Amino acid sequence: MKPNPGNLIVISAPSGAGKTSLVRALTERMENVAASISHTTRPCRPGEVDGIDYFFVAEPEFQKMIVEGDFLEHAKVFGNLYGTSLGQIQRTLDNGTDLLLEIDWQGARSIRDIYPEVVSIFIMPPSQAALRERLVGRGKDGQEVIESRMQAAVSEISHYREYEFLVVNDEFERALDELSLIIHACRLKTASQRNRLGRSVASLMASAGTV
Numbered sequence: 519m520k521p522n523p524g525n526l527i528v529i530s531a532p533s534g535a536g537k538t539s540l541v542r543a544l545t546e547r548m549e550n551v552a553a554s555i556s557h558t559t560r561p562c563r564p565g566e567v568d569g570i571d572y573f574f575v576a577e578p579e580f581q582k583m584i585v586e587g588d589f590l591e592h593a594k595v596f597g598n599l600y601g602t603s604l605g606q607i608q609r610t611l612d613n614g615t616d617l618l619l620e621i622d623w624q625g626a627r628s629i630r631d632i633y634p635e636v637v638s639i640f641i642m643p644p645s646q647a648a649l650r651e652r653l654v655g656r657g658k659d660g661q662e663v664i665e666s667r668m669q670a671a672v673s674e675i676s677h678y679r680e681y682e683f684l685v686v687n688d689e690f691e692r693a694l695d696e697l698s699l700i701i702h703a704c705r706l707k708t709a710s711q712r713n714r715l716g717r718s719v720a721s722l723m724a725s726a727g728t729v
Contacts, residue, residue, distance in 0.1 A: 531641035560598035576596030591628040623677035640681040644688035
């Protein structure tokens with residue numbers, strides 16, 4: 519029997535808000551939840567693994583994929599190209615797995631046009647000071663890059679109203695619990711339950727003489 523389609527869940531946040539750590543923890547905590555792996559032209563950082571963190575590709579290959587329509591959405595961020603594979607998304611959803619998509623507000627808008635039923639979550643840092651502290655604490659970027667990321671964060675946060683759910687990542691475990699609850703709620707939506715419990719509902723209605 520073909521599994522019920524999974525939920526497509528977009529998660530956006532400014533750099534340093536803890537989005538990636540939360541998504542990783544969420545996939546470890548919950549069954550049938552996976553994180554989408556984006557393609558990027560960004561150089562691989564120490565500790566990253568191709569095919570797990572990202573699909574690292576050269577820019578000519580990325581441009582070829584754009585021309586061939588392989589991406590659901592793509593964007594240039596801090597000088598590097600990032601894209602979400604349409605085929606990867608559809609295969610995962612068709613397999614009955616909920617798919618978490620880490621993208622910015624522009625990508626989220628593009629996806630809403632194609633998947634109107636997409637669930638959207640924005641992760642907010644508790645304060646500007648906390649965000650700066652996290653960016654500095656990562657030790658990956660120079661001061662100039664950090665300032666650029668702080669400016670980009672203001673722009674990203676200004677779009678939080680476009681999302682269905684808002685989670686403030688002040689305490690990591692609490693934010694993780696809230697994300698888990700959102701996914702559980704998505705699975706209890708009538709459309710999802712109707713697919714999963716179709717025969718049982720039909721049987722109940724028939725026994726009540728309504729069918």
